[in-house]
Amino acid sequence: MPLPMNERIIVNLKNLAIEQMDHQVLGGVSLNITRGEFVYLIGRTGSGKSSLLKTLYGALPPGAGKGQVAGFDLAKLNRKTIPLLRRKLGIVFQDFNLLSDRTVEDNLRFVLEATNWKDEQKMRSRMSDVLEQVGLKGKEQKRPHQLSGGEQQRVVIARALLNKPELLIADEPTGNLDPETSDDILLLLRRLAQDNDTAVLLATHDYRIIENFPARIIRCINGRVMDDEGFKV
Known part of the structure; x- marks a missing residue:
């Protein structure tokens, strides 16, 4: 039996401010991502993409507003609860580590x-x-x-x-790979989102894969987060 929509929402941000060292990087961030959804996150270097991802996995405390990820209130995270949040997340970086x-x-x-x-x-x-x-x-x-x-x-x-994981965060996962291999990894992540009912948020500079494999797009631009479902690259 399908879950009610409110139980399918993994990321729920409402008018959230994202800050680095008392400087607001992004303001008024309102965003929902649901189970099984595949979403691109794009934006120029310095636009706030990495800060947004860090806030989602508890590495950067949020400012004003409200935010929940996988049932955890981002404003109430502490040393004990951050590891519990991260067990509900999968994180993939450009460097394999x-x-x-x-x-x-x-x-x-x-x-x-x-x-x-x-x-x-x-x-x-x-x-x-x-x-x-x-x-x-x-x-x-x-x-x-x-x-x-x-x-x-x-x-x-x-x-x-x-x-x-309920949410897989992939930060430039194809950055060190050739185009054919990048396509293979992209297709794998999309299949995993569907097969596991896992939300996937993929930050990328590679507009080629966005063009070849269209999906919902979120953009960081001018200190804001824009949800451009119809955005053409």
């Missing part, structure tokens, strides 16, 4: 153990599930240097999926 001296399996295991998984059988099952989802079954014992750039990013995405 994989542990170079560990296998793919051990990179995933590190995250599971850090988030208090204890049962070995359940851990193995979950690692197997996410590697299958990203098309890396059979690569468990490879180290990052033995993988292509696209495969390394797939490991990062698998790592982000381990705790079944």
Whole structure:
């Protein structure tokens, strides 16, 4: 049975101010993102994209206004609740940040153990599930240097999926990849949004993929956030 709309909303910002060192970067931010939705976040360097993402995952406290992510009130986050919020999120960066001296399996295991998984059988099952989802079954014992750039990013995405996130935040995930590999990663993220009913917010400078794979677009511009569903690039 489908969830009521209010339970499908993962990101709910109302007139939120986003600040860095007492300087307002974005003002009046009102934004909803729902489960299973795939959304692009675009804007020039310095437009506030990274500040918005940091606010969503609890690295930057919000200013005035209201904001909820995955059921957490952003204004009330503290040292104890930020890790709880992040367990409901998956975060993928441009730089892979994989542990170079560990296998793919051990990179995933590190995250599971850090988030208090204890049962070995359940851990193995979950690692197997996410590697299958990203098309890396059979690569468990490879180290990052033995993988292509696209495969390394797939490991990062698998790592982000381990705790079944409600929201996947991808910050320039194709920035270090060639166009063909970028397309593969983009298609993977869109499929994961649909198959897992996970919201995906993808920040990018790559207008080529936006043009080739249209979706809802949010723009940071002139200190505001504009929701341009019909925006043409």
